[in-house]
Amino acid sequence: MTRAxxxxxxxxxxxxxxxxAADDDDAPxxxxxxxxxxxxxxxxxxxxxxxxxxxVMGDPHRAGVISLGHGxxxxxxxxxxxxxxxxxxxLLRIAPDPAARNAYxxxxxxxxxxxxxxxxxxxxxxxxxxxxxxxxxxRKALDDAEAGLEAQRALGGxxxxxxINAPVDGVVTTLGVNLGDRFQADASLLTFTPAHGLIxxxxxxxxxxxxxxxxxxxxxxxxxxxxxxLKGRVDMVGQVxxxxxxxxxxxxxxxxxxxxxxxxxxxxxxxxxxxAYTAWALPRDAVLHDDKxxxxxxxxxxxxxxxxxxxxxxxxxxxxxxxxLNAKTRVxxxxxxxLDDGDAVREQQEPAx
Numbered sequence: 001m002t003r004a005x006x007x008x009x010x011x012x013x014x015x016x017x018x019x020x021a022a023d024d025d026d027a028p029x030x031x032x033x034x035x036x037x038x039x040x041x042x043x044x045x046x047x048x049x050x051x052x053x054x055x056v057m058g059d060p061h062r063a064g065v066i067s068l069g070h071g072x073x074x075x076x077x078x079x080x081x082x083x084x085x086x087x088x089x090x091l092l093r094i095a096p097d098p099a100a101r102n103a104y105x106x107x108x109x110x111x112x113x114x115x116x117x118x119x120x121x122x123x124x125x126x127x128x129x130x131x132x133x134x135x136x137x138x139r140k141a142l143d144d145a146e147a148g149l150e151a152q153r154a155l156g157g158x159x160x161x162x163x164i165n166a167p168v169d170g171v172v173t174t175l176g177v178n179l180g181d182r183f184q185a186d187a188s189l190l191t192f193t194p195a196h197g198l199i200x201x202x203x204x205x206x207x208x209x210x211x212x213x214x215x216x217x218x219x220x221x222x223x224x225x226x227x228x229x230l231k232g233r234v235d236m237v238g239q240v241x242x243x244x245x246x247x248x249x250x251x252x253x254x255x256x257x258x259x260x261x262x263x264x265x266x267x268x269x270x271x272x273x274x275x276a277y278t279a280w281a282l283p284r285d286a287v288l289h290d291d292k293x294x295x296x297x298x299x300x301x302x303x304x305x306x307x308x309x310x311x312x313x314x315x316x317x318x319x320x321x322x323x324x325l326n327a328k329t330r331v332x333x334x335x336x337x338x339l340d341d342g343d344a345v346r347e348q349q350e351p352a353x
Contacts (some may be wrong), residue, residue: 033344033345033346034304034335034338034339034343034344034345034346035335035345035346035347035348036297036299036304036332036333036334036335036336036339036345036346036347036348037332037333037334037335037347037348038299038330038331038332038333038347038348039282039283039286039330039331039333040327040328040329040330040331041280041281041282041321041325041326041327041329041331042280042281042327043278043279043280043281043327044278044279044280044281044320045276045277045278046276046277046278046279046312046313046320047273047274047275047276047277048211048273048274048275048277049271049272049273049274049315050204050205050208050211050212050271050272050274051204051269051270051271051272052202052203052204052218052250052269052270052271052272053202053203053247053267053268053269053270054200054201054202054203054250054267054268054270055200055201055265055266055267055268056198056199056200056201056254056258056262056263056264056265056266056268057198057199057200057201057264057265058171058173058191058193058197058198058199058264059193059197059198059199059253062193062194062196062197063173063191063192063193063194063197064167064191064192064193065188065189065190065191065192066091066164066188066189066190066191066192067186067187067188067189068094068162068164068183068185068186068187068189069185069186070096070097070185071096071097071182071183071184071185071187072094072095072096072097072162072182072183073094073095073097073180073181073182073183074092074093074094074177074178074179074180074181074182074183074189075093075094075095075161075179075180076090076092076093076179077091077092077093077175077177077178077179078090078091078092078093079091079092079172079175079190080172080175081172081173081174081175082171082172082173082263082264082265083171083172084169084170084171084195084259084263085166085169085170085171085172086166086169087166087167087168087169088165088166089165089166090163090164090165091164091165091166091172091190092163092164092177092189092190093161093162093163093164094161094162094163094164095161095162096162097182103152104149104152104153106152107145107148107149107151107152108149110145110148110149111142111145111146111148111149113145114138114141114142114144114145115142115145117138117141117142118138118139118141118142121134121135121138122135122138164189166192167192168194168195169194169195170192170193170194170195170197171192171193171195171259171263171264172190172191172192173190173191173192173193173264174190174191175189175190176188176189176190176191177189177190193264195256195259196256196259198254198258198259198262198264199235199251199252199253199254200218200220200232200251200252200254200268200270201249201250201251201252202249202250202251202252202268202270203242203245203247203248203249203250204247204248204250204272205247205248206241206246206247206248208248209237209238209239209248211274211275212234212237212250212272212274213234213237214233214234214235214236214237215233215234216233216234216272216273216274217231217232217233217272217273218231218232218233218234218252218270218271218272218273219231219232219270219271219273220232220252220254220268220269220270221268221269221270221271222261222262222266222267222268223266223267223268223269224266224267230254230255230257230258230261231255232252232253232254232255232270233252233253234250234251234252234272235251235252235253236249236250236251237250238250250272252270277312279312279313279320279321279322280309280320280321280322280323280325281318281319281320282296282318282319282320282321282331282333283317283318283319283333284316284317284318284319285333285334285336286331286332286333286336287309287311287319287321288336288337292308293308294308294309294310294311294321295307295308295309296309296321296323296325296331296332296336297331297332297336297339297341298325298329298330298331298332299330299332299345299347302344302345302346302347303342303343303344303345304332304336304339304340304341304342304343304344304345305341305342306341307323307324307325307329308323308324309321309322309323309325310322310323330347332345332347
């Protein structure tokens, strides 16, 4: 290699080294910084909740007992307990009691006799062979006979067969008779719950009872199936613990559409919203815990600052905290697990949730 060639090669290497040094000097120094993502807290109203369990049933204040004012025999049964029916659907067919039928026929005979006696008295009156008092007595006898026949007809003696139909859309809750049964007057034949008369009968832990009162909103969900959640309200809070379940009884009014999704006896679970309060809504990943308590990291002058908070609403992906935060505090979400108080950070803002 000639001297000229060696000098040219050294010059080329010197130029490359000088260029690399210049690039290194231009690059930013990011050693010791942790890249983080931040969000802004949002003030939000939260509710404490209480869990309850139970089942759907017909509202006892709306359910009715169907009975008859006379005895009879069940000769036809077109429904079973728990069946949904429409207004006018036939539920039972009844044959009248033989005694009622006989009393109705006697009332018919008495009416015919009284009617004939009045005609004879009117004829005799025209011939001056009867008095006014006799005519009045004949008319009264006819009125009494007509009233007696109407009474026997109301007691079911006038029909060879009687049909009991659904008064409105609803559910046959229970049946008190079977096909072929004979029953007395005013006996309970069946209980009927209107379609818009379902409630949730629930139970809660006794220690939660002091937080409950009528009117509180409730989210009710079926235990089985995929029925949508329904919104109800607390109607009644019991004061005595149930001896069998060891829970405090609770009654929740359900909306009319409950009868579309549920039937009486369906098991449900519920979430009752109790006290309302305001807290800062943050992503769950932003809230950390250690031996000293609950805290978040905020960005202050490009460094992580630990801020102590209290976790008020721990459920869900968005939690509620209370502490010395404001709507402009840049709270660290991603990267917070790698930090210590005072560490240098390089942030990337993300939209508030």
